[in-house]
Amino acid sequence: MYWFLPLACGTGAVGETKNVVQKDAEFDVTYNDTVTSENQTIYAFNHTVSRNKTEGVHVSVDVLSQGLESPILFVVRQKQAVLSFQVPLILRGLYQRKYPYNHVGRTLCQPPTRAASETQYFFVDVSTLSSQGTNYQLRVSRVESFTLQTDKKFTFTASPSQPQYFKYVFPDGVDTVIVKVNSDMNFPCSVMSIQDIQCPVYDLDNNVAFIGMYQTMTKKGAITVQRKDFPSNSFYVVVVVKTEDEACGGPLRFYPLRPDELIDAGNRTKILDVMVSPAIDSKVYVMGMLFCLGIFFSFYLLTFLVACMENKRSVIAKKNAQTEILNLSRSAGALNERDRVSAGKTPASPYEYGSFGESSTVSLSPKSLFVGRSRQESLSSVEEDDYDTLDDINSDKNIVRTKKFLCVSDLARKDKRVLSKKYQIYFWNIATIAVFYALPVIQLVITYQTVVNVTGNQDICYYNFLCAHPLGALSAFNNILSNLGYVMLGLLFLLIVLKRDIVHNRALVRNDLNALECGIPKHFGLFYAMGTALMMEGLLSACYHVCPNYTNFQFDTSFMYMIAGLCMLKLYQKRHPDINASAYTAYACLAAVIFFSVLGVVFGKGNTVFWIVFSVIHILATLLLSTQLYYMGRWRFDSGILRRMCSGPMYIDRMVLLVMGNIVNWSLCLRPHREAERLRLLPVGHRHLQPLICFSVQLRSGERIQCLALVCILFTAVVWGFALYFFFQGLSTWQKTPAESREHNRDCILLSFFDDHDIWHFLSSIAMFGSFLVLLTMDDDLDTVQRDKIYVF
Template sequence: MVLRSGCKFGPVLVWFRLGYVVLLWLCVTHLRCARAETKTVVQKDAEFDVTYNDTVTSDNQTIYAFNHTVSRNKTEGVRVTVDVLSEGAESSPILFVVRQKQAVLSFQVPLILRGLYQRKYPYAHVGRTLCQPPTRSLTETQYFFVDVSTLSSLGTHYQLRISRVDSFTLHTDKKFSFTASPSQPQYFKYVFPDGVDTVIVKVNSEMTFPCSVMSIQDIQCPVYDLDNNVAFIGMYQTMTKTAAITVQRKDFPSNSFYVVVVVKTEDEACGGPLRFYPLRPDELIDAGNRSKTLDVVVSPAISSDVYVMGMLFCLGIFLSFYLLTFLVACVENKRSVDRPTVVYRKPGVTPVSPYEYGSFVDNASTLSSEAITDSIASDANYRYMGQETLKRRPFLTAIHHVAIRIERSLESVAGRSRQESLSSIEEDDYDTLADIDSDKNIVRTKKYLCVSDLARKDKRVLSKKYQIYFWNIVTIGVFYALPVIQLVITYQTVVNVTGNQDICYYNFLCAHPLGNLSAFNNILSNLGYVMLGLLFLLIVLQRDIIHSRALDRNDLNALECGIPKHFGLFYAMGTALMMEGLLSACYHVCPNYTNFQFDTSFMYMIAGLCVLKLYQKRHPDINASAYTAYACLAAVIFFSVLGVVFGKGNMVFWIVFSVLHILATMLLSTQLYYMGRWRLNSGILRRIVYVIYTDCIRQCSGPMYIDRMVLLVMGNIVNWSLAAYGLLKTPNDFASYLLAIAICNLLLYFAFYIIMKLRSGERIQCMAMVCILFTAVVWGFALFFFFQGLSTWQKTPAESREHNRDCIVLSFFDDHDIWHFLSSIAMFGSFLVLLTMDDDLDNVQRDKIFVF
């Protein structure tokens, strides 16, 4: 029965419920219409520069109607200023809607702006500038309306004022001052004058805080002039005391743009302190007084003629080095043509050399007296005795050589002869490979070593070994540079598309764009590294060719005199200098902390190669292989990347790095002191304890190699001090700290080399001395410009811009560009020093050249 009745009356209940819903909807609609009929809408004809005091509730709405004449030849801004005078208006704000011909602007008062972590700041005083739609007629009357409404049933008292902004248009090279706050942003219009295609907009303030934003926007509505939307369009950058943006006409079809200045609600973006957290998520924070006085000036940028002059200036400086090098090469070539050479006469006959004049006595039995005299006279023209002396006194000269030969023979009784100490060792002199190793140990552990002791390996093998340095660095450079170029192009594209100029740390007061590049002058100034690196490669190639020709004609000086000439490391140094220029240019496409290692990676390479070249000069047989050297440099670059990512304030990283730094210094010191004649294995601790017991405890004996010990002790003091400094100070710029370690070690070893060279009775020739003095002076000036600090990514972009300065050379190059010029010249000079500093030994036999 229940089921049947339910089925019978079910449709009736459904229609009853539907009717109830319809009736309820009609009642609600009727109530809304009745309420709307009770709401009063009042429209008033209003005037400019009149303050209107009124009260608004949910029952009334006020519309203020304004009209003004707009002229195509004169632009005037219109500004709306609103104050809410009632207390507790945050819970029921007033809505202001400004209706214009082509735009609608709406905002509530109190204006709620959000900061970091969505903290809310209310502003009861609001001022906004209306955008100006373009007009085609000469004069036009435009109307706009201000609607004032609220949903609060309680009356809210407010003040409204509409005023004209007479100084709405900025003029070229004319400063204009104004005041802005987070709720009262300001913007002004600038029109490109005829003949000006690029301008620099500069905004300055005497106040560091509050933090502000300067934006460049196209002439369109709406204008984004609040902290929460200023980054939506155009170009923008944060600022404390200064900001500068270069604007090009081609980016603005209307030949005009807006300069918008917004004061931020918080200062964290500019490096200011982080304010307290609100107690409740919906709590409103009093922002306080955040008004800021600023001034803006728009100046024409440089013309295309300045670009051309800058390029010609850059090319002229470095091409002059090519010209000077060509002149010096011509002079040296003329001298080398006039200088005779000493060659082997025939196999089996020992040649006459400058240091063993008595060698001809061995063959005296096969030569006539006239042949002996002629041979002495002709060969001795090359050295010491002088041409006239040998020609006038051949008999006395022969007696002199005989005496020298007898003395040399007596000295050779206690040891090997010179010929045996060089690479002319027969295989029959050794029974097994172990004997050769034993002989190597004996030679390298002598108290006083000569270059001949460490130049016993085959020259062709060593030459191929050191050529690997060049080919490896070319390979490294190609595979390193390609992704770097791709990455910086992406950076530049992001900057151009988003307009966020806080991404890159330029010197904005001297950043000259060209095409899509924002700072072409900083890229152009790196040309010196490439051109001078190429010039150094040409100089090394010339020396390499001259040396090869001397070897082909069996020149005695090339075979047995001077420092062994291996040019692979020099080629690698020149290539590294060119790569430094390329990667430095890539870094300056968009300089920031994430790609700074691009600028420093090949600086590590250059420092390491210079140290290796200094060591190779006196230790050609035991210098590190290319694979080992580049593996160590790769480890350095790896730590550089880790330092950039994790090094800032991370004490664990600094402890690990300092420990590894000290251990690496100790291992390298041991390697250098024992000339590689030690082994790192399980017995190393036992051998260390034994050496300490025998040399320090059992008997106090001094070090066997005093000079090496002095160098290594000083090196350990310097490196341990740098490790302690890093552990205590934890510098933010880890890449520069790591580079400072490399440079300090290079300078220490170079100073030791020069001192030991002079102590050994060697001298520095005129050309090398000129290079040393010139390089030292240039390095001094270069470091002066380097430490000017035009920008720094260790701070926020706004703080970095406080260090920006104007151009100082040709209105095109700044201080950092001058650093690029001078440092490239100084590096080139440093390479020349390494290339020429031992030219005085080219005529000295290798068994007379000391190792240190």
């Protein structure tokens, strides 16, 4: 049926009329027609809408004429929405580049109906301002697979002018789902969006980011959707192909010569598939949290059992020592009694300790086993500059420190009380740094997470979207939870150090000879700083994983450098207590290292020149530090430096160790295009290298390793190996675009809750805790050895 309606046209001359033709149209029929400025065609459609079944309606338009004077305007009028678009459709890209599309396909939004079934009408109006006749084709069809089914893959095609979207309804008992969109084609670049059921649907490149959640994608895209965010218990999955590929890391198109020049977009059709699967339920969350807590509480239990065994062993050893002393005293008493009987004297009490004879001066009193000097000295706070009370002028330092074979006693000449307070400054400084560093970090990541939740922009944060489990406002709770090990094991290490500190102080109070004159001098300030740094690494790594990206990457690495630096200082301080760096100098150097790491993040991405300069500075700094360690700080830069360098090494062992360290450091400079990996490998490599060097020297010096230390070494080495394997899996990387980063995303591999990077968190926290225990126990075998018998390396 046709209706002819004369209408006044406001765009032409006054009184000009336009013929309007209305046609009853049908689905799946192609209409070929012509439109001019003098006529307008209206196509009337009707279809039955059921509350229990949703069918999509797709409008497809082709313009057959070339060199159009004016575009054709198509207006689709529905009950609760109006959709309009022009053909050719002009889509804009970067720098306002214009891409025309003569073939346009749009899906009509389907507002919900309250009735069980009703007939709805919609109209397609076709008009133009061109005086020339323009040929077009119009086809309206039903989309049978408009509603997605759970765990069922659906394949479709999309292009910039033919976006696609589908509806999904939450089934009963499912509160969270993950929407996965995949393609075998890297390009063209696409956008997937999750939008509420409302009209209009934003399904073009220039408006898809207006509402809902969205992310760019090449081959993979995944968004976790929760029922609580959608009151209608349903949502649209929208897939849009972008007009350009720069957002996904593709090449930049040429710049047009004229601002109004139209660029041929070429074939940008992409084949994709979408699947919606239920996400994990609350039981998996509980299981994941219990698993995490169980792992690290087991270390507390194991430590308690080892402490009980050590305490029992020490009690038995103490009883044996007392029995031995008592036997010696009784033997001495019996001998004295026989001497007195033979001399006609009264027998002495068996508990009276005396001399063997009138000329003998040997006493076997138990008090003779201890040094008789008081340790109740004042520990009042003074400035660190006042700590160095030893009168060792430069000539004395040169004489002592340049000996070919140094012993610990040569470098442990300063007052122990003074040194202890010097090393306590490390702990108080790092505690202060931690407070002032953590507060703004926490505030910033809360802001990041808020921006992600409000804007819906999933490209801000580099998650592993295939294994990112939300909880509350957090988008990836599992990545945050897995950092709990750093905090718990750091606290456990502090408790272990505190116990050792108390035991050592009690030994000093009772003037124990071993505590006073034997073994490596015990100073616990650096150990306290290491434990605090490990806890802060967990806190800041969790903050980083709230929204991981290149702007906050230093949150995750700063305390890694702190831990590596403190471990190196502690390893050196063990046998060089008098000449170790002050806390202020050490933290200043670590601040410089962190500064360069930040520069690497900001300016190093793909910048070869920067990494060359960085590598040169790194190598020179390593050489300078090696020279300082080789000469024990007693070297000078003058005209004789070349002669000394060519005269051959004076300290062979020390030189071999430093050469090994330099080789490892220089090898890290061979990875110029893996910025994030390289910045993490620097501190991790140092943590591996230091114990290895130390134990090689211990074995060469003939020192034995106690069973507990050996167990810690083997356990830590194995855990570090597995940890590095999971570290190199690379589930995401901010060195690439968000879409390219998602190509590395993988599913969870542990309890359907944790991914490879979470396992790296577990294992690396355990490995660092083991490394700390190695440093703490590695010299326990020397506790009964005089310090002038312990060699310095």
